[in-house]
Amino acid sequence: MIAQTEPRADAAEGIVGTLSHPEGPALTVRTVTNADVEGLDALFQGLPSKDRYHRFFHFCHPARRFLEQLTRAADEGGYRLVPAVSGAGGALVAEAGYAILPDGDGEFALTVAPGWQGWRLGRRLLGAVVAAAAARGVPNLQADIMADNTRMLALLRRRGYVTLARELSEMRIAIGAAQPARRRQPGNADRLGPLVPGTLASCTPTA
Numbered sequence: 001m002i003a004q005t006e007p008r009a010d011a012a013e014g015i016v017g018t019l020s021h022p023e024g025p026a027l028t029v030r031t032v033t034n035a036d037v038e039g040l041d042a043l044f045q046g047l048p049s050k051d052r053y054h055r056f057f058h059f060c061h062p063a064r065r066f067l068e069q070l071t072r073a074a075d076e077g078g079y080r081l082v083p084a085v086s087g088a089g090g091a092l093v094a095e096a097g098y099a100i101l102p103d104g105d106g107e108f109a110l111t112v113a114p115g116w117q118g119w120r121l122g123r124r125l126l127g128a129v130v131a132a133a134a135a136r137g138v139p140n141l142q143a144d145i146m147a148d149n150t151r152m153l154a155l156l157r158r159r160g161y162v163t164l165a166r167e168l169s170e171m172r173i174a175i176g177a178a179q180p181a182r183r184r185q186p187g188n189a190d191r192l193g194p195l196v197p198g199t200l201a202s203c204t205p206t207a
């Protein structure tokens, strides 16, 4: 099922777009602010253990200092998006972004709340983060990924990731920020573009 979307661009509020699908409320996708600490806290609190492990490589809830650091992404040269249920005080349903590494690449990570997984929100957000990195001259995005994180690896495969290092249960990968995502095969086409600033975006189910 394909969702309808609305274009929206309000640089003053950091809004990069709105997103909707027929089985849930509309989402407003915007850049993170320092008012999002509690929202990020709630997002991560709501993750099942396995998702938390895939995101943080341990089962503990992230410390407040870490959450605060996520909200300072732009101050430190990075970029982070937080889609929230549209309307005042709407809950955050995902976060995606990167921090700058000493070599100039970005270190990226993303999380989609359990109730929103499988609607290609992850793919939209990764596309938006890659586009933001490319626009800012960040050549590559790197990440540590658990080897059993099949959904994340499916997302990355589409971007032609390279493996920088590999251990038994995890790997260090990189994707080129300027490299376009691979298209789906004919007959399995998703005709909707990625979520990038100022363009339409939408969610489609992946299963």
Ligand SMILES: CC(C)(COP(=O)(O)OP(=O)(O)OC[C@H]1O[C@@H](n2cnc3c(N)ncnc32)[C@H](O)[C@@H]1OP(=O)(O)O)[C@@H](O)C(=O)NCCC(=O)NCCS
Pocket: 050, 051, 052, 054, 055, 108, 109, 110, 111, 112, 113, 116, 117, 118, 119, 120, 121, 122, 123, 124, 143, 144, 145, 149, 150, 151, 152, 154, 155, 158, 206, 207
């Ligand atoms: C990984 C994560 C961000 C994906 O978000 P999502 O919105 O559910 O992902 P999407 O709906 O965009 O689907 C991603 C891909 O996984 C595939 N997929 C869906 N369900 C799958 C499954 N059970 N097994 C394997 N692949 C699956 C989809 O087909 C899609 O691939 P495609 O684009 O080639 O079709 C989300 O599952 C998550 O937050 N996980 C916990 C945190 C985490 O692992 N973060 C990544 C570490 S940085």
